[in-house]
Amino acid sequence: MAILVTEKDLPVIVQGITGHQGSFHAMQMKAFGTNVVGGVTPGKGGTDVGGIPVFDSVKQAVNKTGARASVVFVPAPYAPDAVIEAIDAGIQLVVIITEHIPFHDMTKLKLYAKLMGARIVGPNGPGITSVGIAKLGIxxxxxxxxxxxxxxxxxxxxxxxxxxxxxxxxxxxxxxxxxxxxxxxxxxxxxxxxxxxxxxxxxxxxxxxxxxxxxxxxxxxxxxxxxxxxxxxxxxxxxxxxxxxxxxxxxxxxxxxxxxxxxxxxxxxxxxxxxxxxxxxxxxxxxxxxx
Amino acid sequence: MVDLLEHEGKRIFRKYGIPVPVFRVIRSEKEVPDFNEKMVIKAQVPTGGRGKKGGVKIVNNREEAIRAIQEIRQIDFNGYRARRFILEKAYDIKKELYVSITLDRSVELPVLLASAEGGVDINSVPAEKILKKPINPFIGVTDYMKREAAAFLGLDGENAKTLGKIISGLYRIYDELDASLAEINPLALTSEGLVALDSKISIEDDALFRHPDVPVRYFGMDKIEVEAKKKGLSFVRLEGDIGIIANGAGLNMATIDLIAQAGGKPANFFDLGGTDDPQKVIQAIELASKVTNKVLFVNIFGGVTRCDTVANGIVQAIKQLNPKFKLVVRIRGANEEEGRRILNENGIDSILNLDEAVRRVVELAGE
CATH class of the missing domain: 3.40.50.261 (Succinyl-CoA synthetase domains)
Structure with a gap:
C-alpha cells in the first residue's frame, strides 16, 4: 500500500513551478510517473512549463484539474501564504520543500492544517516517494x-x-x-x-x-x-x-x-x-x- | 541566531512594558558619572556565566566604578572582552525568580516557563520546580495563565499584576520579534516590586528578513565560520585537520561521524548545498582548504547537485589553488559516470563506495 502517497493517479500541483527549482523538479516528478496536473505562480497563469499548465491561483488550479496534493517550492518569505492558499483551496497534502521558513510561521501553519484537515510534510525536506506509485518532492x-x-x-x-x-x-x-x-x-x-x-x-x-x-x-x-x-x-x-x-x-x-x-x-x-x-x-x- | 546584549534587550523590555532598572550604557571610563550610592557595573558580553567570571561588580562611587571597569576589561569571557558596561542601581533583592517564553519543540508550541528558582541556569532547575504552560499562537497568553504563574511564584497583589504585564510583554516580544527566546533571569522581587535585572532575547536567523533593524552578529564564531556565513554558506569549525565538503546537512554530519569513527579528525562541517554552479564548488574548496592540513574529503551524493558539476569545480579549483594537501573525492548519484570521467582525465581519483573512501581519507591523513 505504501503510506501518505498511495494512489498512482493522485493529481498533484507544483506551487512556484516557474522558478528554477520548481520547473526542474516538476519535470523530474513527471518523469518518475507522478500525475503532475498543473502549477501555480501568481501572475503567470495561462503559460506552461514543459506542457504542464500554469495557473494564477491554487483555487483555479484545483477547479480546473481536481488537484488534491501540492508540492511547494515558493521562497521562504512567501511560502506560508502559499501553504495557506493551498489549504484554503482544499488541498489535503501539502509537501513543503522550501528551506528557512521561520518556525513561528510553522507552528501556526501546523495548527491551521490540523484545523482544516490537511497534512503538511516538511518544510526543508525532500518530500515523499512511494516507489512504483508517485514522487512528491526532489x-x-x-x-x-x-x-x-x-x-x-x-x-x-x-x-x-x-x-x-x-x-x-x-x-x-x-x-x-x-x-x-x-x-x-x-x-x-x-x-x-x-x-x-x-x-x-x-x-x-x-x-x-x-x-x-x-x-x-x-x-x-x-x-x-x-x-x-x-x-x-x-x-x-x-x-x-x-x-x-x-x-x-x-x-x-x-x-x-x-x-x-x-x-x-x-x-x-x-x-x-x-x-x-x-x-x-x-x-x-x-x-x-x-x- | 542573534543573541541581543543585555542593554539591547532591556530597551526592548522597556518598550514592551516590562519594568527594568534605570541604566546607563558606558563605553569608556570617561562616561562614568559621579554618584554616591550602591550601584552595579555589568559587562555586556554575549556569554552566560558572566557573574561567576567576575563580570558583575558592586560599586559605591565613580572611582570604584572606573576600577571595576578596568578589572572587567581584563577578563576573558569565552573569547570575548567586554567593550560596553551597564551601570545601574543595585537593588535589595528579596527573591530571584525566572520567567521566559520559548519554543518547546516537543509540544510544537511556544511555552511560558516560570520558576521561583531564578538567578541560576534554568537547565539546572528540576522540572517539578518549573511551571510550563503551552501557548496557542492564535490565542496568545490568557489571564488564567498569568494567575497560575503568580500563584506558582508565590506573588500576590500588585506583584501578581506586574507579573501579568511582564508575561504579556515577553510573549509579544516572542511573537512580534520572531524571538526563539525571551527570558528574564533573574526577575527580582525587590521592595519596589518586580524588576527585570537581566535580559536574554534570541532572534531566529530565518526570520531576520522581517527585522532589518536587528544587528547581524557573529558571536561565538570562528573567523572562517564568519567568512562562510557572510557568503551564505553553512560551515562549522571542528578541532581536527581533515577538511570536509559534503552536500546536505545530514550527509555532512554522517561523513564527520564516519571519519571520526575510523580514527580521523574532521576539521569542519561544510554543507555545499544544492548547486549547479562549478564556481560554488571552487569557492567551497577554497574555504575548506583554510582548515585542511593533509587531506580534503569531498563527499557528494548527487541529486540537485550533479556529479559532473562538482567534478568540473574540483578540477578548476585544483588548477587555481594548487593545494599542498591530498584530495579524496567520493561521488555518487546524478551524472556520476560523467563526473568520474572528468576527474579521471585530470588525474584525480574518485571512489564510489563511501566506506572505502573514508578508509582512504584516514589512511592518507595518518601518513
Whole structure:
C-alpha cells in the first residue's frame, strides 16, 4: 500500500513551478510517473512549463484539474501564504520543500492544517516517494527499488545515500518520507513510524535521525509500545559539538539535550538496531527479517 | 541566531512594558558619572556565566566604578572582552525568580516557563520546580495563565499584576520579534516590586528578513565560520585537520561521524548545498582548504547537485589553488559516470563506495 502517497493517479500541483527549482523538479516528478496536473505562480497563469499548465491561483488550479496534493517550492518569505492558499483551496497534502521558513510561521501553519484537515510534510525536506506509485518532492529518481522497507528521515542527501544502499542490497522501499530538518515539521517521525506500522506492505522500518530535539526519543517510546515490525535506526551527528547548528535549523545540541548518545540509547532500549554507518543498515534489516 | 546584549534587550523590555532598572550604557571610563550610592557595573558580553567570571561588580562611587571597569576589561569571557558596561542601581533583592517564553519543540508550541528558582541556569532547575504552560499562537497568553504563574511564584497583589504585564510583554516580544527566546533571569522581587535585572532575547536567523533593524552578529564564531556565513554558506569549525565538503546537512554530519569513527579528525562541517554552479564548488574548496592540513574529503551524493558539476569545480579549483594537501573525492548519484570521467582525465581519483573512501581519507591523513 505504501503510506501518505498511495494512489498512482493522485493529481498533484507544483506551487512556484516557474522558478528554477520548481520547473526542474516538476519535470523530474513527471518523469518518475507522478500525475503532475498543473502549477501555480501568481501572475503567470495561462503559460506552461514543459506542457504542464500554469495557473494564477491554487483555487483555479484545483477547479480546473481536481488537484488534491501540492508540492511547494515558493521562497521562504512567501511560502506560508502559499501553504495557506493551498489549504484554503482544499488541498489535503501539502509537501513543503522550501528551506528557512521561520518556525513561528510553522507552528501556526501546523495548527491551521490540523484545523482544516490537511497534512503538511516538511518544510526543508525532500518530500515523499512511494516507489512504483508517485514522487512528491526532489529525491533523485534513480535510487529507488520496490521492496519492503519504509524509510523516514530528517535529512535529504543522507536519505538518498541510505535509500541507495538499501536498493543496492537487493532490498527496496515502500515509501520514503523526508520529514525535514527544521524544529517544527508538519509530519513528525513519530507519525511516520505509526503509519509504517499500519502499512501491510512495509515489513521493516528505517529511521534516520540526527542531533537536536527529542523526536527520536519519543519515537523510541512509540516503538517500544506500539510497533511490532523490525526497526533499524541511524543517527547523524555523533561527533557534532554542542551549541552549534549543524546546517539544519533543528540540528543543534542545546546544553546536554539532543545528543546523538541520548537518541542511540533510547533506540537501543526500545529494541531498535542502531547502525554505525549507512552501509550497515541493509545488513541489519536482513538480519532482523531473517533474510 | 542573534543573541541581543543585555542593554539591547532591556530597551526592548522597556518598550514592551516590562519594568527594568534605570541604566546607563558606558563605553569608556570617561562616561562614568559621579554618584554616591550602591550601584552595579555589568559587562555586556554575549556569554552566560558572566557573574561567576567576575563580570558583575558592586560599586559605591565613580572611582570604584572606573576600577571595576578596568578589572572587567581584563577578563576573558569565552573569547570575548567586554567593550560596553551597564551601570545601574543595585537593588535589595528579596527573591530571584525566572520567567521566559520559548519554543518547546516537543509540544510544537511556544511555552511560558516560570520558576521561583531564578538567578541560576534554568537547565539546572528540576522540572517539578518549573511551571510550563503551552501557548496557542492564535490565542496568545490568557489571564488564567498569568494567575497560575503568580500563584506558582508565590506573588500576590500588585506583584501578581506586574507579573501579568511582564508575561504579556515577553510573549509579544516572542511573537512580534520572531524571538526563539525571551527570558528574564533573574526577575527580582525587590521592595519596589518586580524588576527585570537581566535580559536574554534570541532572534531566529530565518526570520531576520522581517527585522532589518536587528544587528547581524557573529558571536561565538570562528573567523572562517564568519567568512562562510557572510557568503551564505553553512560551515562549522571542528578541532581536527581533515577538511570536509559534503552536500546536505545530514550527509555532512554522517561523513564527520564516519571519519571520526575510523580514527580521523574532521576539521569542519561544510554543507555545499544544492548547486549547479562549478564556481560554488571552487569557492567551497577554497574555504575548506583554510582548515585542511593533509587531506580534503569531498563527499557528494548527487541529486540537485550533479556529479559532473562538482567534478568540473574540483578540477578548476585544483588548477587555481594548487593545494599542498591530498584530495579524496567520493561521488555518487546524478551524472556520476560523467563526473568520474572528468576527474579521471585530470588525474584525480574518485571512489564510489563511501566506506572505502573514508578508509582512504584516514589512511592518507595518518601518513
Amino acid at each position: 529525491m533523485p529518481n534513480s535510487i529507488f527499488r520496490k521492496g519492503p522497507v519504509g524509510v523516514v528521515s530528517r535529512s535529504g542527501t543522507l536519505t538518498y545515500e541510505i535509500v541507495n544502499t538499501i536498493s543496492e542490497s537487493g532490498l527496496g522501499e515502500t515509501t520514503v518520507i523526508g520529514i525535514g530538518g527544521d524544529q517544527i515539521v508538519g509530519t513528525t517521525m513519530q507519525e511516520a513510524v505509526r503509519m509504517f506500522e499500519k502499512d501491510d506492505e512495509t515489513k521493516a522500518i528505517v529511521v534516520v535521525g540526527e542531533i537536536g530535539g527529542t523526536a527520536e526519543e519519543e519515537t523510541a517510546e512509540i516503538i517500544k509500545k506500539e510497533v511490532s515490525k523490525p526497526v533499524v535506526a541511524f543517527i547523524a551527528g555523533r561527533f557534532a559539538p554542542p551549541g552549534k547548528r549543524m546546517g539544519h535549523a533543528g540540528a543543534i545540541i542545546t546544553g546536554n539535550r539532543g545528543t546523538a548518545q541520548s537518541k542511540i540509547q533510547a533506540f537501543q532500549e526500545a529494541g531498535v538496531s542502531v547502525a554505525s554507518r549507512p552501509s550497515e543498515i541493509p545488513v541489519l534489516i536482513k538480519q532482523k527479517l531473517g533474510l
